[in-house]
Amino acid sequence: MALYNLEAVVIRSRNLGEADRLLTLYSYQRGKVRAVARGARRPRNRLRAGAEPFTHGDYLLFSNKGLDNISQCEIIGSFRAIREDLIKTAIGAYILELLDALTEEEEPVGDLFPFLLAVLETLSRGGDLELILRSVEVGFLARLGYKPELGQCVNCRGVLKDAVRFSAAQGGALCFGCSRTDSDAFAVSAGSLAALDYLLNTPFDQATKLRVSATMRTQLKDITASLIRSRLGQDLKSASFLALVKETTGTSL
Amino acid sequence: MYYPEPMGRLIAQLRKLPGIGPRTAQRLAFHILDIPDQEAKQLIEAIATARDEVSHCSICGNLATEDPCNLCSSPGRDRSLICVLQDPRAVVAMERTHEYKGLYHVLGGAISPMEGIGPDELRVKELIQRLQDGTVKEVVLATDLNAEGEVTATYLARLIKPLGIKTTRLAHGLPVGGDLEYADQVTLAKAFEGRREL
Numbered sequence: 448m449a450l451y452n453l454e455a456v457v458i459r460s461r462n463l464g465e466a467d468r469l470l471t472l473y474s475y476q477r478g479k480v481r482a483v484a485r486g487a488r489r490p491r492n493r494l495r496a497g498a499e500p501f502t503h504g505d506y507l508l509f510s511n512k513g514l515d516n517i518s519q520c521e522i523i524g525s526f527r528a529i530r531e532d533l534i535k536t537a538i539g540a541y542i543l544e545l546l547d548a549l550t551e552e553e554e555p556v557g558d559l560f561p562f563l564l565a566v567l568e569t570l571s572r573g574g575d576l577e578l579i580l581r582s583v584e585v586g587f588l589a590r591l592g593y594k595p596e597l598g599q600c601v602n603c604r605g606v607l608k609d610a611v612r613f614s615a616a617q618g619g620a621l622c623f624g625c626s627r628t629d630s631d632a633f634a635v636s637a638g639s640l641a642a643l644d645y646l647l648n649t650p651f652d653q654a655t656k657l658r659v660s661a662t663m664r665t666q667l668k669d670i671t672a673s674l675i676r677s678r679l680g681q682d683l684k685s686a687s688f689l690a691l692v693k694e695t696t697g698t699s700l
Numbered sequence: 701m702y703y704p705e706p707m708g709r710l711i712a713q714l715r716k717l718p719g720i721g722p723r724t725a726q727r728l729a730f731h732i733l734d735i736p737d738q739e740a741k742q743l744i745e746a747i748a749t750a751r752d753e754v755s756h757c758s759i760c761g762n763l764a765t766e767d768p769c770n771l772c773s774s775p776g777r778d779r780s781l782i783c784v785l786q787d788p789r790a791v792v793a794m795e796r797t798h799e800y801k802g803l804y805h806v807l808g809g810a811i812s813p814m815e816g817i818g819p820d821e822l823r824v825k826e827l828i829q830r831l832q833d834g835t836v837k838e839v840v841l842a843t844d845l846n847a848e849g850e851v852t853a854t855y856l857a858r859l860i861k862p863l864g865i866k867t868t869r870l871a872h873g874l875p876v877g878g879d880l881e882y883a884d885q886v887t888l889a890k891a892f893e894g895r896r897e898l
Binding site: 460461464491493497499520527531532540541544684685689 | 819887
């Protein structure tokens, strides 16, 4: 029975059997890992707090024939500020589900783990939540190899002028001449592409200080939503709760 | 299949129950065959009666044989207080304390954004409807103390507070009989926040 350590964030936690929880961890060492926290639903169980979504901790696991089991957990941070705020919880759940949907098990990706921690810390502190969300979406996509082409036409590599469309299927901006190559491509402004480029190439905590107009925000949302739908082929389950929270609280997200 | 067909069917049905694996299903099937006729008939009758007679109270959503249930129709309960719970099993746990004398509202689950369970899948509209006539002065949100329970409580508080009703949450903290050194830091921090003067 091999024991191993993981520094990880719980990205999903589901009930299993009578008192267990099946956790999906995103770890620094191994990327996405699934493991069972035995008895984690019992009030006195020591794994209980470490089995909650958003928890960042050091986990000791032992490998089994089937799923690995969590033996011990030392919590580094619980991100309570996210869990105790309705809007942040809705955004956080969407972010964790997006990460889960975009990644494969046991395939660690470059700086995705530190990026996830930076995201959760920024979300805890608050700020422009809509821009945080957009930055996370493009940040995940870029780190997983789906960085959109924004500097030149994704089809002909030509220079982009004023009339630009965005094609999620081709993964970038189309010039006027190539706009007919994708009937689903939609019009975006050069300013929106520049804002997206800024979000992609600026450190995460700085990127969210960008000032953008309401029209650009809508276009940024359309771009990231179309890219995610194109990669996943479906909408995330938590997107509907996010929309409901937006409606209930009157927040723009 | 190595068993006679009716025995195989019984094992297959028992295996569908939660937490029952193939070995346990076999053991239970053998036990059912071994028990006296009378006991087996009582088991069959208990299952059939529970299925036929137990339903959900149209007011609180708790399990009941009458509608409204005996808790909702009891004149001795405090009608200004409603305790919101996820599950009928939590009603039993609360009643065992003998501390709570108000009414209940069972949601039938908790909001789970990542599983696609939203307020529409729960008895949230029914709860808000119960709060409209001004009788209820306090709502105790006693959903589970995990991520789903927290998001449900936070969401409900957003809906209930504008109605001018006091909204409270069950305290978090250390279990009775628990050693402080074994408590995790999140629980301990919550317990510290909720400390009270002696």
